[in-house]
Amino acid sequence: MVFYFTATGNSLYVAKELDAHPVSIAQAIHDPNKAYQADTIGIVCPVFGHEMPKLVKEFLKVSRFETDYFYILLTYGNRHGGAAELAKAYVEALGIHPAYINVILMVDNFLPGFDMEEQRRIDKKVDEQIDRIKADLAEKKHYIAPVTEQDRAAHWEFLDRLAHAPDMFRDLYEITDDCIGCGICTKVCPKKCFHMEGQRSVWNSTECISCMACIHACPMLAIQLKMPEKNPQARYRNENISLCEIVDANNQWAEVQE
DSSP states (O other): OEEEOOSSSHHHHHHHHHOSSOEEHHHHTTOSSOEEEOSEEEEEEEOBTTBOOHHHHHHHHHOEEEOSEEEEEEEESSOOTTHHHHHHHHHHHTTOOOSEEEEEEOOOOOTTTOOHHHHHTOOOOHHHHHHHHHHHHHTTOOEEOOOOHHHHHHHHHHHHHHHHOTTTTTSOEEEOTTOOOOOHHHHHOTTOOEEEETTEEEEOOTTOOOOOHHHHHOTTOOEEESSOOSOTTOOOOOTTSOHHHHHHHHOSOHHHHO
16 A cells, blocks of 8 residues: 655656555545555655655644555655655654655756756656665565765755745745636645636645645646746656646545536
């Protein structure tokens, strides 16, 4: 059994390589009985600020897992900042004892820091990394990805920047006049932060987890960051994952639309 959270498809791609039918955390968070039992249970998600996304943490906190082998795979694009160590500490505080935690280097889709066109050109040997991890999991290997002092320093540096700019991610987006009211942003947001008013999308920042699924998926580039970014004309979605798959994973309006 594999649970995943995805914004631009990287973690979904990994999850699908491990399980033909992985379970979206954005949907599973609404399960009335969050008790799961399987021989092996895995979590696949990106890291935001070197840690698991808030939504993933919420899911782990309210769920029960009965398994002999629990693992976590963390996708990242530049520096993981000791993500394996941070994830281990979080789940162990919940009484979950992971046998395996590893990190996977993929395209970094953090727009303020990276140009998506440049990122696409870098071969990060993703499939080779996944193959090694699949072999580890098949053997039920016990392993926690090593963390260096440099990794920890990167995380503390990030926390220091955040402390000096606490509103950095609270007022993140603006919706321009290029919005055509297609509603894609409402369907890819895992926290229901977007709604339509007439033919215009409206963003509410209250529940936003800064996953950037919305800004990457907007076909008109009508969602723009309020902070500078490397290439405002370039966006990203994993080439192996369709927009429809991300909608299916994250859509919180499905019941309303039926």
